[in-house]
Amino acid sequence: MTPVVAVGAFIFDDRGRVLLIERGQPPGEGLWTVPGGKLETSETLAQAVVREIREETGLVVEVGPLAAVVERIGDGYHFVILDYLARAIGGTLAPASDVRAARFVDDRELAKLPLTDGLLSVLERARATHATATW
Numbered sequence: 001m002t003p004v005v006a007v008g009a010f011i012f013d014d015r016g017r018v019l020l021i022e023r024g025q026p027p028g029e030g031l032w033t034v035p036g037g038k039l040e041t042s043e044t045l046a047q048a049v050v051r052e053i054r055e056e057t058g059l060v061v062e063v064g065p066l067a068a069v070v071e072r073i074g075d076g077y078h079f080v081i082l083d084y085l086a087r088a089i090g091g092t093l094a095p096a097s098d099v100r101a102a103r104f105v106d107d108r109e110l111a112k113l114p115l116t117d118g119l120l121s122v123l124e125r126a127r128a129t130h131a132t133a134t135w
Contacts, residue, residue: 003071003078007048008036009086010067010126011059017104018123019093020113021056024100027074033116034083035102049084057102060090064133067126070118083122085130 011019011034020032035056039048046063053061064085072079095102105113110120 001076001078003080005039006037006079006081007039007045007052008034008070008081008083009049009053009061009063010034010083010123010130011053011061011086011088012127012130013088013104015104015106017106018110018126019057019059019088019102019104020110021095021102022100023116024098027072027077028116030100030114031116032105032113033119035099036081036083038079045082045084049086053086054091056096056099058091058094058096059088061086062089062135064135065129067129068122070122072117083126085126085133087135 021035022032023029035053037052049063050061053059066082067085068083070081070083093102
C-alpha cells in the first residue's frame with residue numbers, strides 16, 4: 001500500500017488545554033485525537049492544516065512550526081502524518097459531520113478518554129515545541 005500524506009494540528013488554549021476530536025469514521029472511529037486529514041492535490045501542508053481544522057472543528061487557525069511526524073499503519077491504510085502547532089484566530093468550535101465531538105481537554109480529562117495509539121507521546125513533543133514557539 002502506498003503511504004498517504006496527512007496533516008494534524010495541536011491547538012492549545014490559554015489554559016493549556018489541547019483541542020481533540022472524537023473520530024466519527026474509520027480508521028479509529030470512536031477514538032480521540034487531534035484534528036487533521038489527508039493532503040489534497042496542489043495543496044501545501046499549511047493550507048491542508050487550515051482546511052482540515054476548519055472542516056472538522058469550525059475554527060480558523062494560524063499554522064505554526066512542525067511538532068512531530070507520525071506514521072500510522074493498519075489494515076488497509078498507511079499514513080505519514082505531519083503534526084503542526086496551530087493557534088485559533090477565528091471561527092466557532094463546532095464538530096463537523098465526520099466528527100462526533102470536538103473540545104479542549106485538560107490532562108485530567110485526557111487520561112480518561114480513549115485515545116489513538118501514541119497520541120500521549122506525540123502530545124508531549126508538541127507541548128515542548130509549543131513552549132518554545134514564537135508566533
